[in-house]
Amino acid sequence: MRFYSTNSPQSTVSTKQALFQSMPADKGLYMPTPLPTLGVDFFTAIADQSLADIGFAISYALFGDEINKADLEELTHNAFPFETPVIQLESGKTSVLELFHGPSLAFKDVGARYMAALMSYFSKQSDKEVNILVATSGDTGGAVAMGFHNVPGVRVSILYPSGRVSELQEKQLTTLGGNIQAFEVDGTFDDCQAIVKQAFVDAELNAHLSLSSANSINIFRLIPQGFYYVSAYGQVQHYGKPVVFSTPSGNFGNLSAGAMVQKMGLPVAHFVAATNLNHVVPSYLKSGNYLPQASVATISNAMDVGSPSNFVRLAHLYNYDYNQFKTNVSGYFYDDEETRAGMKRIYDQYNYVSCPHTAIGIMGLQDYMTDSQQDVMGISLATAHPSKFKPLVEEVLGHPVEVPERLAELAHRSKKSIPIPAEYEAFKESFLQTV
Ligand SMILES: N[C@@H](CCOP(=O)(O)O)C(=O)O
Secondary structure (H helix, E strand, C coil): CEEEECCEEEEEECHHHHHHHCCCCCCCCEEEECCCCCCHHHHHHHCCCCHHHHHHHHHHHHHCCCCCHHHHHHHHHHHCCCCCCEEEEECCCEEEEECCCCCCCECHHHHHHHHHHHHHHHHCCCCCCEEEEEECCCHHHHHHHHHHCCCCCEEEEEEEECCCCCHHHHHHHHCCCCCEEEEEEECCHHHHHHHHHHHHCCHHHHHHCEEEECCCCCHHHHHHHHHHHHHHHHHHHHHCCCEEEEEECCCCHHHHHHHHHHHHCCCCCEEEEEECCCCHHHHHHHHCCCCCCCCCCCCCHHHCCCCCCCHHHHHHHCCCCHHHHHHHEEEEECCHHHHHHHHHHHHHHHCCCCCHHHHHHHHHHHHHHHHHCCCCEEEEEECECHHHHHHHHHHHHCCCCCCCHHHHHHHHCCCCCEEEECCHHHHHHHHHHHC
16 A cells, blocks of 8 residues: 655655655645555445454555554554444434544544554654654544553644633643643644644754654544444444435544545445534535635534645545535534534434534434435434533533543543644744653
């Protein structure tokens, strides 16, 4: 398997280079080549296996010639000691794919843990420390902190927008210590992401440091996210209906992961891109004009992204063809008032407690079903455990939300962060003092 940059498809790099370099110097994003067509039969045969077995089968098809089979099997199983169950809200019609059963209680655990396992595998062949830089609007930071905590030879720096992540999300990324440090940026997620991207093309930094990303700009964060679409398909294939996924979207990595497995042969009938007031992709789907904006703060903060990194990957997968994009993806977005009303309605209708992002996914799915009038099996991705947004969920539903022990114990820990303005040079100076 080789990887090309979306900005220069003619030159390619190896798996190891794409994993560690994360972002090409030409500021494009890596894509696999050739993206194998594994076919419907391959996916239907593996889809009812465990997440780890699905992950191994796909990984082996992609990298079987580069990583020893037993090592690949071991690292995949170590990465996924949990499952991603589909829960039926309305049998055979509307369901949720719960992606929050990993350590940080968010879907990002899947990508972060697989990446950590792969990096540990390849790092054994080198003695240079890897510096991982991550920008987060809420969930990536916690998952990466937990996935890479105490991984030898790896140091993680997380940049997050001050005051724009939930209290428990902030605790997840600021309290572990050891090889994990947090930069609290006086700005938005887009500022954090821009700083990280600038660091990857800063010749001075890259001359003596080995920098990597654990954001979805790194293709190895996305490849494993495809595994749970396959698992979800396996859990509903007995209904014999076309499958539609609704994906709550911020940086659009999750949707790109789904589109990649669809292209490899997973029979997905359609995707719904569901988001909040940061609606640049739903607006593109309506008008054909892609116009990134400054991000707006909302109660579904993990989706507060005004310039989604992965739009270019989606455009690439759909051959830069607006009609192809629209045939495969419908967009819906909701403001905070609609999101609160949706969380309450979903609870009243299905007795299901959802975080604001998950509620937006379910609302997008319901609206798509009403608009399209198709008889499909709808699966909405439940991206985070509702207790990560405890005060909001309790206020909306009017009753207490139970917090899993592994999250509750974080509440007593003290936050440790390095405050910085939203300027690249300020970050660079501070960061260099820590390496
Ligand atoms: N929604 C994300 C923002 C970063 O997205 P990523 O998929 O590129 O890591 C978050 O929760 O941090």
